[in-house]
Every structure is written in C-alpha cells, then in structure tokens.
Amino acid sequence: MKQHSLKISLIITLIMMLMAAYSAHSQEEDVKTVEDDAFTEQMRPIVPFLHDEHNEIAEIAECGVCHHVYDDNGLLSEDETSEESQCSECHLPAKSKDKTELIKYYHNQCKNCHLQRNAGPIMCAECHVK
Ligand code: HEC
Ligand code: HEC
Ligand code: HEC
Ligand code: HEC
Numbered sequence: 001m002k003q004h005s006l007k008i009s010l011i012i013t014l015i016m017m018l019m020a021a022y023s024a025h026s027q028e029e030d031v032k033t034v035e036d037d038a039f040t041e042q043m044r045p046i047v048p049f050l051h052d053e054h055n056e057i058a059e060i061a062e063c064g065v066c067h068h069v070y071d072d073n074g075l076l077s078e079d080e081t082s083e084e085s086q087c088s089e090c091h092l093p094a095k096s097k098d099k100t101e102l103i104k105y106y107h108n109q110c111k112n113c114h115l116q117r118n119a120g121p122i123m124c125a126e127c128h129v130k
Helices: 001-031 051-057 098-115
Strands: none
Touching: none
C-alpha cells in the first residue's frame, strides 16, 4: 500500500516537471512572426518567422546571437541575453517617430547573417510575404 502511493506521487512529480518544462519552452515556441510594437503602422506585410524552427535549421544555438547584451565597454556580453526585451527597447531613440534606424537594425541582423551564410532570404518580398 505504501509503495503504491509512493509510485503515484512519483508519477505526479514527473507530470508536473514535464508541464513546467513545456510551458517554459512554449513561450518562445509561440513566436511565428516578427511584430515589434514600435511599428504601429506597417508599410510592408508582416514578416513570418518560425522562431524555434528557424533557429534549429539555421543551427543557431546561442540566444545572444540575436538577443544580445553589450557591456559598458561596448563589448558583446558572453553570458547575458535580452530576450525579455523587444529590439525597439534598445534600438529606437526615446519616443522617436523616425523608425529608419530601427528598421536598419532589424535588416542588418537578419540580412547580414543570411548573406554571410549564403542561406536564407535577402529580398524584400521574401521576408515581407504578402
Ligand atoms: C535568429 C535570431 C534569434 C535567435 C537566435 C533567438 N531569437 Fe528569440 N526572438 C527573435 C525575434 C526576431 C523575436 C520576435 C521579437 C518581436 O516580435 O518583438 C524573438 C522573440 C523571442 C521571445 C518572445 C519575446 C516576446 O516579446 O514575447 C522569447 C521568449 C525568445 N525570443 C527567446 C529566445 C531564446 C530563449 C533563444 C535561444 C534559445 C532565442 N530566443 C533565440 C530572434 C531570435
Ligand atoms: C538590451 C538592449 C538591446 C537589445 C534588446 C537589442 N540590442 Fe542590438 N545592440 C545593442 C547595443 C548596445 C549594440 C551596440 C551598439 C550599436 O551598434 O548600436 C547593438 C548592436 C546591434 C547591431 C549591430 C551589431 C551587430 O550585432 O550586428 C544590430 C544589427 C542589432 N543590434 C540588432 C538588434 C536586433 C534585431 C535586436 C532584437 C532581436 C536587438 N538588436 C536587440 C543593444 C540591444
Ligand atoms: C545568425 C544567422 C541568422 C540570423 C541572425 C537570422 N537568420 Fe534567417 N536563416 C539563417 C540561415 C542559415 C537560414 C537557412 C536555413 C536553411 O534553410 O538551411 C535562414 C533562413 C531563414 C528563412 C527561411 C526559412 C524559414 O525559417 O522559413 C527565413 C524566413 C528567415 N531566415 C528569416 C529571418 C529573419 C526575419 C531574421 C531576423 C529576425 C533572421 N532570419 C535572422 C540564419 C540567420
Ligand atoms: C531577411 C528578412 C528581411 C528582408 C530581406 C527585408 N526585411 Fe524589412 N523587415 C524585416 C523585419 C524582421 C522587420 C521588423 C518587422 C516588424 O517588427 O514588424 C522589418 C521591417 C521593415 C519595415 C518597417 C515595418 C513596416 O512594415 O513598416 C519596412 C518599411 C521594411 N522592413 C522594408 C523593407 C524593404 C523595402 C526591404 C527590401 C529592400 C526589406 N524590408 C527587406 C525583415 C526583412
């Protein structure tokens, strides 16, 4: 009898651990497009971006490749990441209406890597899919 309830509590613990792992993971799994709140009026179609799938096929293991943090000396931090912030939180000068810089930062991050690796879209309509 005692052994039986021990088994049940073990199973319950296991299920709870699986659920916790799943909800931590599904947070980023939900990202299917890039939709920065700073772009209140979209001039181009929304960019599809299957977050986890993209990073898997592109073989990018480090979150900081995109969600980077720079230290006070302007050097890329090796152990900090910024996935809790949208890019505009750092790349849009305070309440600026001019989004040119922010657009450039997005394009540089996405396109430069695609160019470097000679893989992934680089033409407007390949990313801004109608
Ligand atoms: C190739 C670039 C890239 C890599 C690598 C990457 N991400 Fe992201 N991530 C993005 C972009 C782009 C968004 C969408 C931002 C938006 O829409 O504002 C995003 C969104 C997120 C979000 C949602 C944030 C929100 O505001 O809801 C989380 C969480 C996240 N990423 C976590 C991670 C983790 C954890 C890793 C590493 C395992 C990772 N990302 C690797 C580009 C990347
Ligand atoms: C916590 C603040 C912060 C966040 C969030 C952030 N960045 Fe940056 N980023 C910086 C700083 C600081 C630099 C270095 C100074 C500069 O180039 O403006 C930088 C540099 C860059 C550069 C030029 C150097 C390089 O790595 O190629 C690009 C492109 C870039 N960021 C794009 C992005 C994109 C796209 C996102 C969102 C996925 C993002 N950044 C999120 C702070 C941030
Ligand atoms: C560090 C490198 C890197 C960065 C940064 C990066 N990509 Fe990619 N991306 C790749 C590679 C490599 C491929 C090709 C993967 C393959 O098909 O083998 C790719 C493929 C793609 C594809 C086609 C495959 C798919 O997932 O549908 C899209 C769309 C794409 N990238 C969008 C983006 C966007 C949008 C950003 C910026 C938010 C971005 N990428 C940032 C490396 C990168
Ligand atoms: C590699 C993918 C990629 C390519 C190629 C690309 N873009 Fe983007 N672009 C993005 C991403 C990601 C954003 C941020 C989108 C967001 O958060 O809504 C963006 C944002 C923009 C925005 C601001 C948001 C809006 O819709 O008003 C404009 C304008 C824009 N791009 C125009 C262009 C033009 C013009 C080209 C071709 C010269 C181009 N893009 C090529 C990925 C790309």
